[in-house]
Amino acid sequence: MNIWCISKYASPAKYAKSPARLFHFCQEWQKLGHEVHLFTSDSNHLAHFPETAQVYEKEYIEGVWVHWFKTKKYSKTASIARILSWFDFERRLFGFKHQQLNPPDVVLVSSLSIFSILYGYYLKKKYGGILVFEVRDIWPLTMTEEGGISKYHPLTLLIGAIEKFGYRVADLIVGTMPKLDEHVRTIIKKRHFNFHCAPLGFHPENYVESSVKKNIFVGQFPENKIIVGYAGSMGITNALEPYIEAIYQLQHNNRFHFVLVGGGDLRTQFEGRLKGCENVTFLPRIEQEQVKDLLACCDVLYLSTKNSKVWEYGQSMNKVVEYMLAAKPIIASYTGYPSMINEAECGYFVKPEEDESSSEAIIRVLCEVAEMPKSEQKMMGERGKQWIYQYRTYALLAQQYLEKIKSIQR
Incomplete structure (x- = not known):
């Protein structure tokens, strides 16, 4: 299969002291004989990418084709600048010339940014195949429960609408937490859907x-x-x-x-x-x-x-x-x-x-x-x-x- 993985914060080992979980999955799928492309951003508080004049960079890193996009930087994790960086990543995704690659059989969108599910849906409509919506943090629930943001705040309402859309259009919903499916049911009022728990893991060689x-x-x-x-x-x-x-x-x-x-x-x-x-x-x-x-x-x-x-x-x-x-x-x-x-x-x-x-x-x-x-x-x-x-x-x-x-x- 040709698998495209999209996640703003899925930093590869080359630029992150602790490589992202999704990068590890990409490595394993590549080892199993699949063609894997990872689309990510250089704006990540847990990684350090080199400065470049290019908006779109492509590297083959430890067995994975990594496409990293130059996006708006931020200094504080809880800030408007970080949210704006999400939107900038989405803008870069839609500007990427994806026709140069073999069409995907699977498009996997992993939050954050949750807005990337819009691009994932666009690819699904263009190429067909399976759309996977992976949730690592439940937004906007995390914003309202732990960030103290009102559930009626415009950003909360926008993200809530995107979340519901993602759950409805995805062929497979994946959560790092074991009971995410119960939350999904409360959002889309649907009893049966494809769900899988893919939790955090580790590489034995690192230990x-x-x-x-x-x-x-x-x-x-x-x-x-x-x-x-x-x-x-x-x-x-x-x-x-x-x-x-x-x-x-x-x-x-x-x-x-x-x-x-x-x-x-x-x-x-x-x-x-x-x-x-x-x-x-x-x-x-x-x-x-x-x-x-x-x-x-x-x-x-x-x-x-x-x-x-x-x-x-x-x-x-x-x-x-x-x-x-x-x-x-x-x-x-x-x-x-x-x-x-x-x-x-x-x-x-x-x-x-x-x-x-x-x-x-x-x-x-x-x-x-x-x-x-x-x-x-x-x-x-x-x-x-x-x-x-x-x-x-x-x-x-x-x-x-x-x-x-x-x-x-x-």
Whole structure:
């Protein structure tokens, strides 16, 4: 098959420190003998493309034909400039001379930008074939639930209309979250449609231990204590306030030491709250390839999400994959649809019991883990790692994805 993949943020390995998930799928499909073309943008806060005078660039990168378009740049992820960059990408798509390529058998449009489904539909009408609409973030639901934007805002209404259009015209709807189909039903009021869950995954070769590379975090944290790690942003949507309060309440408990790494709007506030507490270490933001080294030096890993309707359809977080690969018990303050951690039995979803605050619930579960024998803690962590290796390699996920597309063709 000839597969065209369209996604503004699907950066290839050459220009991104952490290649996009869709680029990995393109690589795997190419290995399976298909012709794959990836259409993306040079305007991405997670990648660095070279400056060029050309609007349209074409490169063969690690087995994939990548067409990257010069588009409007932005500096803040939550900004009008970023939205304008979406529209600029769509303008470039419609200006691209696609007739120079072999016609596509499959057109896969992956958000964001959600507006790209319009170009995908145009290609479907021109060439026929299968149109796949892939949703990685549920927009505009994420805007209204976590961004605080009114559901009657003109941009919300526009994106909502595009979302509904995409669900209606697609031959296959794909979500990185397992229950996206339930959301789709509420939008298009249709019971039966083709749906597939293609979650986040990993490449095993990226986790081969090096005998040469030194782990710079070894020896940085207190010995003979349970090191509880958090790696990621410290913003409103991360809902870390109960965790910070738990650290404060445990400052005189000699069993635990907490490590938080990353940036975010609330980091300074959290550092102020824990000023003088000797049971916590704040580290600056680190490179993506250093994250697994940090996690290796921890005994327990923590993550949290803001209570939101978005999570009713399941989580789709790189952090969960990284945590499970670290083979450590995971404590997740998460009230949405459970997946992965519960399936692998490698941790806990923290929900406060009656007359118990969220911070008290975190402390209770931490103490429960601390009472476990070291061998049991290790077994719990290893279950997570083994589960990821069994079910989440990109080679397996790409094959399953392709089989679903082929079933529709038949």
